[in-house]
Amino acid sequence: MIDRSEKHALDAALEAARWAPSVHNTQPWTFSVTGEEIGLRADAGRRLRVGDASGRELLISCGAALFTMRTAIRCHGYEPVVHVLPDPDRPSLIATVRPGAATEADEATALLGEQIERRRTHRAGFTGLPVPDRLVDRLVAAAAAGGARLTPVRAPEAVGVLAGLTRAAQGVQAGDRRWSLEVIRWARPPGSSRKDGVPADGYPRRAAPTEPGFPQRDYAWRHDWGGDGGAGTSIGVPALLTTAGDGRQEWIACGQALQHVLLLAAAHGVSAAFHTQALEMDPLRAFLRRELCSGEHPQMIMRLGVTFDGTSAVRRPLADLVDRPLS
Template identity: 55%
Template sequence: MNTRTSEGIAQAAREAVEAALWAPSIHNTQPWTFAVSGDEISLRADPDRRLRVSDPTGRQMTISCGAALFNVRITLMALGYEPEVRRLPNPEGPMLLATVRVRPGREPGEHTRLLYGEVQRRRTHRAGFTALPMPDPLTDALVREAAAEGAHLAPVRSDAPARVLAALTGAAQDVQAQDRQFVLELMRWARPPGSARRDGVPVAGYPTDPRRTYPQHFASRDYSRGNEWGAATEERVSTSTGLVALLCTPGDAREDWLIAGEGLQRMLLHASAYGVSAAFHTQALEMCELREFIRRHLCSGEAPQMIMRMGFVLDESESVRRTPSDVLE
């Protein structure tokens, strides 16, 4: 446990920034920068890493930064400090998403330690799941975790809406695959074999030969684009769709996007602690007409922020992260 000296606070702030780097982000773009001054951590979005074609409003960039913000918070709490958070503190500085002051706290509880222990273990999955079903109590717990941050995790428990989401995902994937700008943007973040980059999706992060999942098939991003890249597909590969879920927020402003990221990461860390991984499918949410359709017909009027599948996997995916010196201003 760090002492409450200025040196201890500075060390806690550094550890919080290091933990933030392990947050999920669209195409592993890691679109954030940090500054540490005394007892304050500043989180800024990095507009150079925003997906200008598929994320023109910066919604997905802000959700990614919200996930990083939650990692900062849970790390400080695990170290015995209290994070004092101000979200969107400067209306004239839209890239400044949050400031976090490191305040004296208390001994962390068991749940805080549980979530913190998963920060570096959690991985994004990009294939099928095993046939082992998600236990209802665990699913209910994930709903509560997201709600604790102001987000709404809505498990899709019936076939019809799951089929609709799968069909919309496939339609969006097919349209984007014919759009040269979409393809070029995706290729920017697809790392070729042997790449030394510390961002983007590595070749071991997705299967070479993605298998169709059942009962619903959700189209995957084509990171290899005709190349034989990716992790070798084993005969025992899992092909279950897993549990389909939507993450929604009551509103659709920048603060809602930030909260969605915090709720997403809290839920993902809890899931990881029980051996559950998540695969994300945001293609349909990148097309305004399809996103509006999902909002009206599948989200009861709430704003859909994420479409995902969750389940149990046999092998963990590989991931890479930039170093603290890359993101500290």
């Protein structure tokens, strides 16, 4: 019989998981609750059919939700017991999570937990305020603890390559009707009541140019949508998140490492902007692996920086995510 404190921990984990980052804010997950165990499941209906045919970005998103659940359970006084891909006959079951031994959340865990609902994705340039090297080192260590490698890209030539590949991929995708329609599906017009997708104030109407240029997705697509933010012109600190392998286990681990990095960064006033366009095109991803990633598999291109632009966040209600009513 589950006791009251364990139930509180489970409820907190479900609520926290809603706030995990996901590609285009697709929120591609559902949850089942059986006794004292939560099942995290991938929602294949929310996979990007064009941009994510392999399901790589979907599983990275689910991995981020898994780390968020683990953090919430720790913050509520239990060590989480996690089994990743526990049933080969149920490939959509990403993980099971339940409260284990009683524990006391340390200061570092509590700090991460405080950022779960505060963290935001940024979609423009950053201010000129630097990201401290000591923080970057801590972010690198956080990724390593989750089985991934975060590599800050400092050399101007390498930064130029990342920016150039991003521009090339964005140019190709913007001219392809399939890609454009898929992005439009997840773009929310002003005043929309939808609880998923990218809200109109989640990106600037006209972003100030950075040097070199790292283009964002064209969520407005022929509309004059977007917020008033995005005045910063700094690219921040470009970084690559890579893994040694490139299968489902690694993608889930990468998502967990990514969320650890994002929450830790947010706790110190640093946001992330993502650029996955080049990683969605196999020839460009292979080029990056060979030329910039020392043979490891690139899973995420991001920029880390400081911004004062506040954006809203939308998430689906738990009633739409959990297959039984919460009692």
